[in-house]
Amino acid sequence: MNLSVEPADAEKLRKWVEGLSEGTVCVAMHRNADPDALASALGIKEILQSLSHKKKNILILTSEGLEQVSKKLLEVLAPQTEVINDNPGECDATVIVDTSTPQQLNRLSSLLSKPYVVIDHHEVNDLIEEADVSIHRPTAASTSELVAELIMYLKVRPDPRVLTFLIAGILYDTRILRLASPETFAVMAWLTENGGDYRKAINILTLREVSRSEVIARLKGLSRTGLYRLNKEAILAVTCIGAHESAVLKALIEAGADIAIAVAKRPNATRITIRVSQSFLKKFGSEPIASNLALHFAKELGGSGGGHAGAAGALINSHVSPKQILKIIARFFTRKGYSLGILEEGRWMEECE
Template sequence: MNLISLLKSSFHPVILGHHNADPDAVCSMIAVADICRKLNPKSMPKLACDDVSRLSMQVLDRFAPTAEILETVEDGHDLVILVDTNSLLQLGPKLKDVVVNPERTLVIDHHEPNPELDSIAKHAVVRSDRYSACEIIAGLYDEVKLDIGADIANLLLTGMLFDTRRFLYADEDTLVAATRLVRNGADYQACMNSLAIKPSRSERIARLKAAGRLQVHNIDNWIIVTSRIKAFEASACRGLIGMGADVAIVSGNPSNGEVRLSSRSTTEFYEKTGVNLGSDVMEPLGEFIEGKGGGHPNAAGANGRILGDKAALRAVQLIRDAIKREPSPESDESS
């Protein structure tokens, strides 16, 4: 059965996105519902996600204030459409059991196909070479010969902007699709604005204070910065990386007398030095500050009781040691 007859044959489709649905997921879902209604005017699509991200709520407020996204689905649907995911696990606990009949399941997604895909759905539009589900769906409008209205164009462009990180990840097809959405009435600036989240006043002040108290350490041409604030350490680290640091370590001092350290590094730093902020830095640091530490290669933290300044300097020492241990192409060139 082709896509058009599948969608035309459905009167009660349910459209599912992944849990903590991001703007690409929710915007795709609303567009797919629009396609269903246009192909079959009697169709009454329902949308559902385990939960919707805060940013997605902001986008919906702006472009689809009346859209209803449910958290659970009752029986009685005749087609299940998975959007922006092809894995049941990603649907989250409340929805993973909705998908039961592969004959009546369609997947529209841009992630790598999951091995279980064939057993989930007999119908799939999975294009892992595309940068967003919204881009695929913009193409589907052509395929089924439907016009894209301005409302949907805004949603699809916003989903594309989000998943491509404002076209950092894109190719010619992506840009052509985006241009066509603008021609169909999408307001580029409004789409960009709908994705802007301004941190709270206290968070912004914390970031600025962290910048004001900065110490810069040069290790093998890498710029490692340390600072201290009361709260919002992780946000401050991201801010300092944005200002140009390769690694940022910020200690926070919450009122309970504990010390919290947060750290971030650039992908380039991790790729070229091999220094893992979790296992090389924050884990041993956790012990040093009489607490616990760990995390990921580019983002890690520790909690303990030793003063923040001392702890941050120790973290710098651990990075210095780790850089010496790891073969670093950068330092070979510069030495």
């Protein structure tokens, strides 16, 4: 299979590294570095270490820190790695990864006055013209993929955790392989065969840490939920919860509710949050059902409301009794040909009284 990088590119990089005099080589990423940039930088660091005969000082640089998920990856896979959040002023040459403009380099753009290499996959790259060596492949789904190919050609044997990092970089930029190409799978196969841990990479990227308060809100919200029928075809879930309403409503919709509503008691106010499932939305064509219901609440009860077809909210300027809320919902849907029936009332009315 033809990969994005050619052996000749790898040779150019080797010559460039071998031609460097003693001193400090830096690896620069775009500001607020994402997992693709960080994985590429760590991969390049391994290449530089392996190709440098003279002991070289290698620094990894960014500006405006790291993205949250990059921090998490670093914590788990390379906790000893130092990422410097500025130009330390001692770089004699730089490898710039996953970056296409001086603006993206931000405070690191001063590095462009010294010799540099560019490895990138962005559509257009403004840095390659002045570069000593550039490996710019807009068709590649990630820079990590290009760096992995360089590691492969140069027969570098990196720490397996760096290979796991590169897998994470690829997964991130391909949106968990949705944007993968045949080359991506070839590189992934190589990375996993050589010690990269696919499962670990995907777990770190996809496991969202949920706060204890969100867990409690979700469980409370679910346990109080009242269930209603709209004709025979749709299920309405209404609950009373004062925090993390979005998370509670997401859980209700994922559990199969067609429309989910959270009521929150506020001092002298009532907040109503609404979610509508994709399948229920289709029944109303272009009518933005959630925002219309929010506006309906605001009009009937006094306050403001708005949002989108599937997600909306209203803030009412007074305490509203749950019975009144249910009456308004029933009236709104009656006009659309639905009659509201009770499946199980739950405890939401007591909680929100």
